[in-house]
Amino acid sequence: MQERYEPAAVERAAQDYWNTHASFVAREDSGRQKFYCLSMFPYPSGRLHMGHVRNYAIGDALARYMRMQGLNVLQPMGWDAFGLPAENAAIANGVPPARWTRENIAYMKNQLQALGFGLDWSRELATCDPDYYCWNQWLFVRMRERGIAYKKTGVVNWDPVDKTVLANEQVIDGHGWRTGALIEKREIPMYYLRITAYAAELLDALQGLTEWPERVRTMQANWIGRSEGCDVTFPYAQDTLAVLGGAAHDANRGMKVFTTRVDTLFGVTFMAISAEHPLATAASAGNPALAAFVEECRRGSTMEADVATVEKRGQNTGLHVRHPLTGEPVEIWVANYVLMSYGEGAVMGVPAHDDRDFEFARRHQIPMRVVVQPAGVEVGLGDEWAPALSATGVSVNSGEFSGLASAAATAAIAAALEQRGLGAKRVQWRLRDWGISRQRYWGCPIPLIHCERCGEVPVPDADLPVRLPEDLLPDGSGNPLAKCEAFVRCTCPSCGQGARRETDTMDTFVDSSWYFLRFASSDQAGAPVDARAQYWLPVDQYIGGIEHAILHLLYSRFWTRVMRDMGLVELAEPFSKLLTQGMVLNQIYFRQPSGGRRVYFNPAEVLVQHDAAGKRIGASLQSDGQSVEYAGLGTMSKSKNNGVDPQTLVEKYGADTARLFMLFAAPPEQTLEWSDEGAQGQYRFLRRLWKAVYDHSVAGPLSQRAHWGPLQGAAARMRLLTHQTLKRVGDDIARRRVFNTAIAAVMELLNAVARYEEPGELGRAVRHEALETAVMCLSPMVPHVCHVLWFCLGHERALIDEAWPQPDPLALIQETVELVVQVNGKLRARVRVAAGADEASARSAALEDSTVRRFVGETAPRRVIYVPGKLVNIVV
């Protein structure tokens, strides 16, 4: 063993060993309990970033720990390889997305391997490979057959200059990112997946996901958004019928809305419809002011956050509906806050009992009518009314329903509506069907053919996959597939005549909605999954960013159920246990020349000045010594120039230090702040560990393995700490899934070993056990250095193949324990008592203490609280 810790050599040796022994190639074995550990696969953006390192360090630590517990572990890796950045890179550099993506994959695979993650590369997949997306297409055709996939129109962001559909990300403040043109909303036909058919099941099953973070379950439940309410039809008045003409689809019925507060029906003073509502278009015909407003609403982005924060504006159509119970005319307004994509594209306006309607009515001087009197609130319609808006109470001004409590009024009014055929109780979901059509090149082609005679025809299974041509170059103006005649021209599978291929591709969320199933049988050429999925699934531990808490996880839960209903898999829930990892942040530094734009400097180039107490007092740029401004913490990004390349870190300190820092600096679920000094500190720790093992092992092998009898003094304390550490680390990893405290525990153990100076063979044996335990406990987190140190400690077998040891109960026995003594809840003393001391002896021990006596005084305690083994609280 050499004295110096040299990470490069250590890591090469360990990785060579794992590779030659195929340590991480997983095989199905029905006789062994499996553990499927999955970290979300990366988008191949070019280089690994710190978020990846963190994600995979967590997953690998868990996988290695479970492997040492004797489980049959599968930890695969793949590439979420379709997506917009490849097209952006193509526009910027003129490189076809396929080449760019594949080069990135090759580079990043090298980086992952250098970090020494225990991955089964034999199952590697990339979603841009026809072997994979073939099954997206096959599954899509099956879903279309079953009515899960269907076609309807949807709203997209349209850039009128580039004449192209933009992603939300490409819309900046309502303008196109490249052209700067004002974005318009445009309706186009698209394919949707009927996720709403599974809404109830997806919601109910959340209760069974007890190993998911509570907040993720809450967010999903709110997203699915079950609400009980009532459909209400407001019959059209004569003026509206005249505008709609006889052709309108529901002209003879009326305007349908959904409400959760039908008890406020008598408070309706207006109706609000979306600018995209058919009636809005019809009413615009002879009304220039309205037409201008509808036109204005068509501009701007489709994002809900934008729509919801926009100033609530509206325009009266001058048309009316009739109140379903009173027959009174009600004005119809077009309002910019009503979404066509949610519900019916129309809402009833009850200003006195809804926040948004209240604001809208005030702005447009629409009358308000109070119809619910909450208990103990003055009726008034000024600002003071705001807290009462959504309250329930007793119905007033509601005809025959006045005097009923809100719940009773809801039931009675719904019944009255139903009797007239103008309404019915219904459950409404916030969840909308999933639009999967994208007018983009770098994605999975939707396998459809448009034939003039036969209409829309799916591509027959035998002709799948529809291969995406890989040599096209997007230029920012529309989908290059649409201009590729070689792709578009085809023959109709049904009539044999010339036809045109669909050029829309699928949302990349489709790709990631079932990749975890494919890993179980990635070499299966005849089906998307096979019987091996039954062995490996569900994923026992899924790890990924909190930003995926809703969409990706919900789509995957939906997709798995669809495959279940097709008989392809038996499970419904793909992920048993979920860990949502926090983001990686770094400091942001900049200078702002007067009148100029901010120039950002990478924190690595910045020198921070401290005062004598260690407080940060300023920062300057290393190169010129002039000061720079500190702008706080932010996620690592190019625009803020605060990224840290993991490659540099690995080259400087090695993979083990990179992993150790990521696991030590924060618990997995919290955000993590990058710190160069922190990483150095972890490197220092690994060096100390190395030195400790070196100093111990140069003295030669142990003369004999110890037979542990009862020990005394320092040796007993050392063994106690050793086995306490083993217990703590196991609990931290297996139960709590936290690594920072596990690592801290080993640091404490190593600090104690350094202070433990007992000479002789007994001392050496105790020290040996402590060091062995430290190496064992750290090995899931820093596997390379531990692999080598394990051999240095005299073992023949590789550490990865060792079984995780049990703590020795004998070493954990303590004869006395320290009790905290409080007087009136304030800490006053500590006393040692026998381990199993009863209340009487604990109490008398506490009262013997001089400080305690001083605070208790001469009077008898009013009450004494005793928590065995922990504390005595004397109340006086």
Next chain:
RNA sequence: GCGAAAGUGGCGGAACUGGUAGACGCGCUGGCCUUAGGAGCCAGUGGGGCAACCCGUGAGAGUUCGAGUCUCUUCUUUCGCACCA
């Protein structure tokens, strides 16, 4: 706007089930060693006070023998909002 979370020393964090606030690490201070290094070792480090002690977990209230932890109000920050992945 709606939904979800988080606020603890100079900094990252620990305190898991209501029971010792600040483990572990970084930074900083002093010292030692030295073929001088961004190395290693030792000691100190929440604030106040000579001390006994007192004060301290974003702010404000409450429950309790006891609150960082539970309840309510409030402020700030972060994440998601359906075409970024």
